[in-house]
Amino acid sequence: MPALVRKDLWVRRGLLKLPGAQVPFWGFAPSPSAPPVLPGPVITATAGDVILVTLRNTELPVPVSLMFPGQTQVLTRRPATRWKPVSPRYEAGRMVSLTDALDPGTDDWIRYQFRAGKPGVYLYQSGTNPGVQVQMGLYGLIVVRPLGFERPSSPNYRTAYGARTGTGFDIEKLLVLGEVDTAMHARVAAGAEFNILDFAPEYWVINGRSYPDTDRPDYDATLPHQPLGSAVAAKTGQRILLRLVNAGFLNHTVTLGGLHGRVVAEDAFPLASSELDTTYEKTAVTLGAGQSVEVIVTPGHPGEHYLRARDYLRIVNVSSFPGGMMTRLLVTA
Amino acid sequence: MATIDLWVKDGYLSTPDGNSIYFWGFSASPDGRAQVPGPHLVVRQGEQVTVNLMNTLPLEPVSIVFPGQWPVSVDGRLARPQYDQAGNLVSFADHAPPDRGVISYTFTPERPGTFLYESGTHPHKQVPMGLYGALVVRPADYDPGDPAHKTAYGFGTDTEFDREYLLITGEIDPELNNAVGEGRPYPVPRFRPRYWTLNGRCAPDTMLPDRVPHLPHQPYGSMVMGQPGEKILIRLAGAGVDNHPVHPHGNHVRVVGADGRLLRGGTDLSGRRFTVLVGAGQTWDLVFSWTGLGFTPENPIPTVLPNRRNLGVGDAGWTMWSGSPYLGQKGDIPVGVVSFNEFGEYYFMLHAHEEHKITNWGEFPGGMMSMVAIYPSLSPAVGTLP
Amino acid sequence: MGTVSRRYGATDGFVMMPDGTTHYIFGFVDITGVPEHMIFESRGRAQLPAPLLEAYEGDDVYLTLTNLGMPGRPDLDDAHTIHWHGFPNQIPLWDGVPEVSLSVPVGRDFVYYYRPRDPGTYMYHCHFEPVEHIQMGMVGPLVVRPLIEKAPGYAGRKFAYNDPATEFDREYLIFLTEMDSRAHHLVANVQEFDWTEYRPNYWLLNGRAYPDTVKPAGAAELPAQPYSALVSVRTGERVLLRFVNLGYQQHTVQILGIPLRVVGEDARRLLGVHGEDLSRRRNTLYLAPGQTADAIFTAPEPGVYPLYSTNFHRNTNDGSSFGGMVTEVRVSPRRARPERSRARPVGRRRWSHGDNRPVGERRVPQHP
Ligand SMILES: [Cu+2]
Ligand SMILES: [Cu+2]
Numbered sequence A: 001m002p003a004l005v006r007k008d009l010w011v012r013r014g015l016l017k018l019p020g021a022q023v024p025f026w027g028f029a030p031s032p033s034a035p036p037v038l039p040g041p042v043i044t045a046t047a048g049d050v051i052l053v054t055l056r057n058t059e060l061p062v063p064v065s066l067m068f069p070g071q072t073q074v075l076t077r078r079p080a081t082r083w084k085p086v087s088p089r090y091e092a093g094r095m096v097s098l099t100d101a102l103d104p105g106t107d108d109w110i111r112y113q114f115r116a117g118k119p120g121v122y123l124y125q126s127g128t129n130p131g132v133q134v135q136m137g138l139y140g141l142i143v144v145r146p147l148g149f150e151r152p153s154s155p156n157y158r159t160a161y162g163a164r165t166g167t168g169f170d171i172e173k174l175l176v177l178g179e180v181d182t183a184m185h186a187r188v189a190a191g192a193e194f195n196i197l198d199f200a201p202e203y204w205v206i207n208g209r210s211y212p213d214t215d216r217p218d219y220d221a222t223l224p225h226q227p228l229g230s231a232v233a234a235k236t237g238q239r240i241l242l243r244l245v246n247a248g249f250l251n252h253t254v255t256l257g258g259l260h261g262r263v264v265a266e267d268a269f270p271l272a273s274s275e276l277d278t279t280y281e282k283t284a285v286t287l288g289a290g291q292s293v294e295v296i297v298t299p300g301h302p303g304e305h306y307l308r309a310r311d312y313l314r315i316v317n318v319s320s321f322p323g324g325m326m327t328r329l330l331v332t333a
Numbered sequence B: 001m002a003t004i005d006l007w008v009k010d011g012y013l014s015t016p017d018g019n020s021i022y023f024w025g026f027s028a029s030p031d032g033r034a035q036v037p038g039p040h041l042v043v044r045q046g047e048q049v050t051v052n053l054m055n056t057l058p059l060e061p062v063s064i065v066f067p068g069q070w071p072v073s074v075d076g077r078l079a080r081p082q083y084d085q086a087g088n089l090v091s092f093a094d095h096a097p098p099d100r101g102v103i104s105y106t107f108t109p110e111r112p113g114t115f116l117y118e119s120g121t122h123p124h125k126q127v128p129m130g131l132y133g134a135l136v137v138r139p140a141d142y143d144p145g146d147p148a149h150k151t152a153y154g155f156g157t158d159t160e161f162d163r164e165y166l167l168i169t170g171e172i173d174p175e176l177n178n179a180v181g182e183g184r185p186y187p188v189p190r191f192r193p194r195y196w197t198l199n200g201r202c203a204p205d206t207m208l209p210d211r212v213p214h215l216p217h218q219p220y221g222s223m224v225m226g227q228p229g230e231k232i233l234i235r236l237a238g239a240g241v242d243n244h245p246v247h248p249h250g251n252h253v254r255v256v257g258a259d260g261r262l263l264r265g266g267t268d269l270s271g272r273r274f275t276v277l278v279g280a281g282q283t284w285d286l287v288f289s290w291t292g293l294g295f296t297p298e299n300p301i302p303t304v305l306p307n308r309r310n311l312g313v314g315d316a317g318w319t320m321w322s323g324s325p326y327l328g329q330k331g332d333i334p335v336g337v338v339s340f341n342e343f344g345e346y347y348f349m350l351h352a353h354e355e356h357k358i359t360n361w362g363e364f365p366g367g368m369m370s371m372v373a374i375y376p377s378l379s380p381a382v383g384t385l386p
Numbered sequence C: 001m002g003t004v005s006r007r008y009g010a011t012d013g014f015v016m017m018p019d020g021t022t023h024y025i026f027g028f029v030d031i032t033g034v035p036e037h038m039i040f041e042s043r044g045r046a047q048l049p050a051p052l053l054e055a056y057e058g059d060d061v062y063l064t065l066t067n068l069g070m071p072g073r074p075d076l077d078d079a080h081t082i083h084w085h086g087f088p089n090q091i092p093l094w095d096g097v098p099e100v101s102l103s104v105p106v107g108r109d110f111v112y113y114y115r116p117r118d119p120g121t122y123m124y125h126c127h128f129e130p131v132e133h134i135q136m137g138m139v140g141p142l143v144v145r146p147l148i149e150k151a152p153g154y155a156g157r158k159f160a161y162n163d164p165a166t167e168f169d170r171e172y173l174i175f176l177t178e179m180d181s182r183a184h185h186l187v188a189n190v191q192e193f194d195w196t197e198y199r200p201n202y203w204l205l206n207g208r209a210y211p212d213t214v215k216p217a218g219a220a221e222l223p224a225q226p227y228s229a230l231v232s233v234r235t236g237e238r239v240l241l242r243f244v245n246l247g248y249q250q251h252t253v254q255i256l257g258i259p260l261r262v263v264g265e266d267a268r269r270l271l272g273v274h275g276e277d278l279s280r281r282r283n284t285l286y287l288a289p290g291q292t293a294d295a296i297f298t299a300p301e302p303g304v305y306p307l308y309s310t311n312f313h314r315n316t317n318d319g320s321s322f323g324g325m326v327t328e329v330r331v332s333p334r335r336a337r338p339e340r341s342r343a344r345p346v347g348r349r350r351w352s353h354g355d356n357r358p359v360g361e362r363r364v365p366q367h368p
Helices: A130-136 A182-189 B174-181 C036-042 C130-135 C181-188
Strands: A004-018 A021-029 A040-046 A050-057 A075-077 A089-091 A094-097 A110-115 A120-125 A139-145 A171-180 A203-206 A232-235 A240-246 A252-255 A261-266 A280-282 A284-287 A292-297 A303-309 A326-332 B002-014 B020-027 B041-044 B049-055 B089-091 B101-107 B113-119 B132-138 B163-172 B195-198 B224-226 B232-238 B244-248 B253-258 B271-273 B276-278 B283-288 B346-352 B369-374 C003-016 C022-030 C053-056 C060-067 C083-085 C109-114 C120-125 C139-145 C170-179 C202-205 C231-234 C238-245 C251-255 C260-265 C280-282 C284-287 C291-298 C303-309 C326-332
Touching (some): A004 A182, A021 A040, A021 A130, A021 A182, A040 A050, A120 A130, A120 A292, A130 A182, A171 A252, A284 A292, B002 B041, B020 B174, B113 B232, B113 B283, B132 B163, B163 B174, B163 B224, B163 B244, B232 B244, B276 B283, C120 C238, C130 C181, C139 C170, C139 C238, C170 C181
Parallel strands (some): B041 B132, C170 C238, C231 C326
Antiparallel strands (some): A120 A139, A240 A292, A252 A303, A261 A292, B002 B020, B163 B195, B232 B283, B244 B276, B244 B346, B253 B271, B253 B283, B346 B369, C003 C022, C238 C291, C251 C303, C260 C280, C260 C291
């Protein structure tokens, strides 16, 4: 039975911990008292479910919103209105938000609702002044499971996209790529002007963390705003599903630590069906901003590898190696 | 079993605008010079390869990683990342210590294709400094004497070729090289390439032959040459940190392989493109063929060729044009214009389509640009890898 | 087959950005049919992007390039060329690379000839000092139409390729470039620009930055930027977007709420060797400079669906946001009429629906 998946997201201020820097950021929190996290809380649903997200903002003095790239027919409402399709917002004839936004000090909340029609990983992010707000941290992930994902008798059991899509896996890792411009964060958080032409990030993150923090476990106590690690530990022969999503503004190339992987999905569209298998193998994949690429790596031998940005100027923290967009893949026999 | 020796050394690259840039490179022999890219390595599928690395850098450890080759072993065990005493990662694989350290890697390529090899130590510095190269793995059934077995990926894979070229892309910010050479810290976020390279050279040096004496550290040219109708295999490898859209004039290419894998998992995914984005750390195998439009003096072109004096011929006193619309023919070249066209061959530019990358520090022509030359006839010795 | 004869002048001009700034450009202007004694009146009237060149597969295309000179830079006697980017099996004579054939000096003409065989979306540009001339604006779109449109049973319908699965009702051009206004300013003032410092501050769709992108085709206040980037369609219609990237940066673009099916890339239908449909489904399109993509979608429920760069830092006009590579897909309700929306009168003019070119430019390839 399709379910209604409800999620509350509060826009809050927080402090990112990056190696050698503390950086103010804006993030989504599951409650007004919980810390905001980067990426935002993962919304999990089953294909066919309706996702209903309530967005609230009591901290930021700016309008905020949510947009859902890859979803169709998204509806929205506020306390005093009915559901209606989302639409851009204009001021003086010029678009100021890609979708309906919540103004500070007005309504208590704004809701968005849509049917999660097909499995996959998707971004949600602020659609309001995204050049600032997405960089400040207002992005998160939606994972939509195929029907029967948790039922061992189902052909879709533990697959990313269902039977015959070649997406069965033993280990799953969400890897959300991004970049952080600390000067921009400091200015925006202080309410100062920032010229977006000066955007020049110097930290490179996976799930909001830079190496070596990527190697720390999930929910590490020292990283309250960055709960997700990205290190992978596997045994030979296990199928590791790497769900790479680029939430940054730049394109990123990720190498699979020297191993080949099979690309099984792009932009949440599986590449194989019962009729046609268009999957292919790569040692590195390039993701444009907003794109996702899903790769299954099945190591045949033990080894200690580093998944990493192949732009080697992005495996540093500012200028020092090792750091940045890099995480460990440890394969044992 | 193949054994390859690589010495890590330093040297100075030269650019066509007269710059001389400190770099680190691999050399194939103890008395040889550092070169960029490192020696083209050509091995055979299923045959064990041993790479011995000798490091002459006084202060830096150096390692080599072979993306797409695993397992790689060192001293009979798996290669593994190296950490310093504080636990900081130094190298993605066992390294040769500075000042004449030695290490040796062994692996057996399981599949044919085009691969990179590159430094796995401080790669934010050592790879831009020039410690990269390419590895070609021949299919097990490769036989250059038999057209059906002269292939990139093996008999029956639709990857037969008549000639082959290996083009490695890269970029250089001389400020990084200078800082490294002088032992100064380098602010990584300020990286700004001034040169973009094919096989370590900038245009027009890219069009010179292999091993010209005045480029002792940049031995490989990038001029692609063939005859009409031939299948020309172009192996592109992205060794730099950026992606580069490579556009050959003259025809689409058929993309047949990527990252050392035939683009044929379940389905033949080979396809034709006029611009291939050479992503960082990735390789692309392309088949280029030019058959022409059938114009000959007997089947003339349908437009009138105007008086050459009314038109611009070539650039700044030189041209690579023959003066004739027809392959193998020569026509009038205005007096005072030097023609670098010997046999009436056709030239088609091949270049990065981010056009600022076809400059040398801002001056066109330069950078990541070369030509595809179609000759009326050409020795079979042209367009071969060792 | 038909004959297409066009004459394009190479000259200069000025484009306008939404922040009120004006920028010097080089470019092309359509002077087809203009009497010889009047062609000089088109000097200084370059448009961005250059006029759409379109032909049918198999047509004989004669394209005359006339170098009209640059009234804004009388000192500059640069030659120009036309390079049809992606023309298969070209010969150097008509490939437009001056180093390996001919270029056209000021006051001269040259005739380029093409007989296109492969339908799809291409581009053309000047190849003389290309880093300067392309950035300065000598760039244009190029479309080759498939012969299937003339086949019995298909006449009056529109297709991207010779494949019924690529049928569409309306088509729009989405032509991506950037502009570094410092470079334009220096060129206008006879000064050198270090191209390795290229750092654009305007990002353009069809030569315009948002919100100008949604202004109508031929808007009077944008005389040198006649092409709109507004996609205006009705629910249920099949819409073909012809994407071209002729900038110097890789771009990713997305339409919020509308997934795309990429049926062709670089003017080749995405088909397997055994005819398998290898169309790519995408939420975000990634185009490198020199690449094209043909993407089809079926227009959803009425509404406004924004199209934008997901390189969000580029949706700006010199630092003022929103701007740049942003436009709208406006979907209006189905027309109140029986279904079978595909059926349309035979002989309807090209681009008559969903045209993002000005009315005066709608023209079928001429078949004398
Ligand atoms: Cu070109
Ligand atoms: Cu071009």
